[in-house]
Amino acid sequence: MTFIILLLGLSVGVLVGLLGIGGGVVLVPALVYLLHLDQHLAQGTSLFILLPPIGLGALHEYWKQGQVDLNAGILCALGMLFGAYAGSLIALPLPSTNLKGMFGCFLILAGILLWRKAQLEGRAVSKAGETARG
Amino acid sequence: MAERIRRGAGIFAIASVCGVASGMFGIGGGVLLVPLLVLLFAFSQHRAQGTSLVALIPPTGLLALIAYSKQGFVSWKTGLLLIPGLFVGGIAGGIIAKKIKPRPMSQVFAGILLALGAWQALSAWWR
Numbered sequence: 001m002t003f004i005i006l007l008l009g010l011s012v013g014v015l016v017g018l019l020g021i022g023g024g025v026v027l028v029p030a031l032v033y034l035l036h037l038d039q040h041l042a043q044g045t046s047l048f049i050l051l052p053p054i055g056l057g058a059l060h061e062y063w064k065q066g067q068v069d070l071n072a073g074i075l076c077a078l079g080m081l082f083g084a085y086a087g088s089l090i091a092l093p094l095p096s097t098n099l100k101g102m103f104g105c106f107l108i109l110a111g112i113l114l115w116r117k118a119q120l121e122g123r124a125v126s127k128a129g130e131t132a133r134g
Numbered sequence: 135m136a137e138r139i140r141r142g143a144g145i146f147a148i149a150s151v152c153g154v155a156s157g158m159f160g161i162g163g164g165v166l167l168v169p170l171l172v173l174l175f176a177f178s179q180h181r182a183q184g185t186s187l188v189a190l191i192p193p194t195g196l197l198a199l200i201a202y203s204k205q206g207f208v209s210w211k212t213g214l215l216l217i218p219g220l221f222v223g224g225i226a227g228g229i230i231a232k233k234i235k236p237r238p239m240s241q242v243f244a245g246i247l248l249a250l251g252a253w254q255a256l257s258a259w260w261r
Contacts, residue, residue: 002215009216013223018231019243023220024161029250031212041209043160044202048213050162051199053191054224062184069181072171073188075142076149080163080189083153085197091158092205101258103159107251111244113169118240120172121179 008034016054024050025110028103039100043091145175149189157198164190 008030016023024046031042062068091099148170156163164186171182193199202208231239 005212005215006219009219010223010226011219012216013220013225014227014230015223015243016220017224017227017229018234019227019240024156024159025165025247027216028160029254032254035212037209037212038207040202040205040207044199044207045209045213045216046160047157047195047199047202048208048210049216049220050190050195051193052217053193054221055187055190058228059184059187059191062180062187065180065184067178067180067184068188069177069185070188071142072145072175072177073185075146076152076167076185076189077192077194079146079149080153080156080167080194081192081197083150083155084157084163084195085153085201086150087154087157087159088198088201089157090154091160092201092207097258099158101255104251104253104255104258106155106159107247107254109251110165111247111251113166114240114247115244117169117172117179118237118244121240122237 005035023054025107029107032100039096039103040092043099043103141175145171148174153194156195157201160198160202162190163194 012023012026012030015026027046027049028039028042031037031045032039035042037045059068094102149167152163152166152170155161155166167186167189168179168182171177171185172179177185199208
């Protein structure tokens with residue numbers, strides 16, 4: 001069991017580095033389906049895992065290239081701190097089944113947004129030419 | 135000046151909405167924040183991702199985590215076992231990403247999310 005968990009962390013980590021996406025979207029379903037955790041327990045555990053600043057190295061790379069809007073970032077951090085607390089107050093009293101279904105709907109929305117983002121990137125790449133990438 | 139304040143307030147409001155999703159579903163929130171910064175505030179893709187990283191450095195999920203743990207909804211042992219793999223895997227993924235075209239990969243991943251989401255919703259509500 002311990003080995004499976006270690007392996008799961010490794011594979012989700014590869015996805016995170018590959019796509020630049022927070023691990024939670026992948027972690028929660030993996031905890032539910034592979035480790036058979038309850039939906040609430042999977043979400044709480046995912047919040048715990050996301051606590052350390054895993055994006056620090058990546059942020060440094062973006063900072064060097066001047067691709068960071070610090071003021072907007074701080075505003076976002078504040079909004080998310082209080083928003084996340086409000087979200088947990090909504091989620092905790094819900095029955096696990098409903099929360100699981102709502103999480104499913106959220107994944108569908110995230111999938112659509114990611115698809116749109118990939119399309120936008122594709123357009124930008126074909127406009128700028130292959131040399132501008134990277 | 136007024137324009138700047140309005141923009142700041144808008145960004146704060148959108149981030150709060152992303153935060154609600156983050157606390158409700160136990161996720162980071164960047165998945166929503168990045169596309170919304172691009173679509174609503176005309177950030178370039180790179181700038182949106184860099185800015186979203188700033189927001190993800192402080193422990194924004196802390197208040198939510200405390201709320202979950204008060205009800206016993208945190209498996210500390212599983213979490214601790216997952217962290218080292220995530221860290222090493224993340225570095226490996228970053229190296230692989232430089233060698234693969236990102237667009238088809240993102241689209242495959244988007245497809246997986248759609249399928250996974252449909253599966254979760256169906257298994258929760260249809261039985």
